[in-house]
Amino acid sequence: MTKTMNKGFLYYLLAAIRMIFLVLMLLFAAVPLLQVFINSFRSDREVKIMPIGLPKDWALNNWPETWEIGGYAQAYLNSLLTAAVVIVVVLTLVGLGAYALSKLEFKGKNFFMAYFFVAISLPTFLYIVPDYFVMNKLGLVDTRWSLMIIYSATQLPFNMLLLRTFLSGIPRELEEAAKIDGCSELQCFLRVTLPIAKPMFLTIGILVFVHVWNEFLWANTFITTESLKPVATKYVVFTGQYGSNMARIYTASVITIAPVILLYLAFSRRFIEGMTSGSVKG
Template sequence: MKKKRFDWRHIPLLIAVAVSIGPLILLFSNALKPRNEFQKNPFGLPSRIEFSNLLEAWQKGEYGQAFLNSTIVGVSTIIIICISAGLAAYALSKLNFKGSNAIMGFLLFVLSIPMGLFLVPLFFIWKNLGLMDSLFGLILIYSAIFLPFNIFLLRSFFVAIPNELIDSAKVDGCSELQVIYRIILPLASPAFLTVVLLVGLWTWNEFFFANAFLQSEELKTVATKYLVFTGRFTADWTMLSAAGVITILPITVIFLFLQRQFIEGIAEGSVKG
């Protein structure tokens, strides 16, 4: 039995893994390190584990309410986008109507515009509508921002679904909504799972609009709560690291859990297709 020799082509992959995982290892190490140890050796492993840092960061940042706010915003945005993007993608992929190409071009144009350009007009519009400093106002902004991309994503999947299935369902008496519910939704479940993963990750990590449109502390999301641990001239790096772990750990675990289901769904969908 021959021994496998080390392939030099693996070196770039090892470097990429080190660059990706290295900062996470350093973040977790500093989060669990005593404060006096961080000043002496910020890049070394802790001599003892201090789980109290995570508890202190949780209490100082009031992460319980922040987690609830981020969950409400994320789940609401996911529901709105799955329904709106699903209906729009079905219409643009399966219904031949006049102006569909113009709509696709408009969505592509919107995707090319930096979202920061909408901040000032949105601020005045939301202020006049009374939507400032409210989770509902932030949900509407997120839904509008993330909708065009997800329409393209779902449409690209819907196009691959044979039209014969839809035609046969209509012959059996199904309406358009029944076709979506009974035919499109089961076949496109991997695509909708991808939308859930992407939108959930985006809303959890989004900082720019959340920081601009939410002023009340009780309405702050997880991403904006990170500012609690930063000062104008000084920063508690141990607490910053602990807060970073608290911020990324839940969404990372959920993402890894759903990613496995996503891969299985892709395999099942390819067999059914």
């Protein structure tokens, strides 16, 4: 009797320690971001004296000022436009490609599979230098086109394999039935596979959007004109130029990550499953 009671006590003690540790890690992940959000409502003076804390007086001027000075309307537009084009291109090319890789038989299929598999791990620095100088010759550097083309290309391999794995799980009989009814392969894809794979297309669309929104290296290298800069690079310029006003920097941070955070809160399962897939198959 006493033995089970002791065990019970120990069990609850360990459970409590476990919970405390997990909550501490929770705070470690979340508090830096929550504080940034809170700081966007505090005055610059207050933030500088004490970066952690709640607002004494609510400063509501940070948001409109930062949005205006940082040129965020234009930056949002640039990022959204780029993301829209890249999403359409990637979904089209990956949809068709993954359909061929998972449903059709043809010579060289293994080559294409292996190609996209290896392509995932090609280091960026192996091709950014030649890409820059070739695009410079073509007059594409410092245009939105350059980023649209590059993001579309670099997003292909991962999403191709992601979608292929998903499509492989759909029974081939469904398309065969459509084919007997006289559908071409393209019609099969559009009428049978696409409706079933819609959730995966949505996941890929979200992943591509987040990538385009967050991407820094290419955008920072290729775009020098202020009015063409997407959000993430615009933000870095802003922190450099207006570094003396800390409250505005915190506000700009929130403005920059808000769309991604909101998307994440709405689709967290899709984010996590999409971003961590590939690890199981290695």
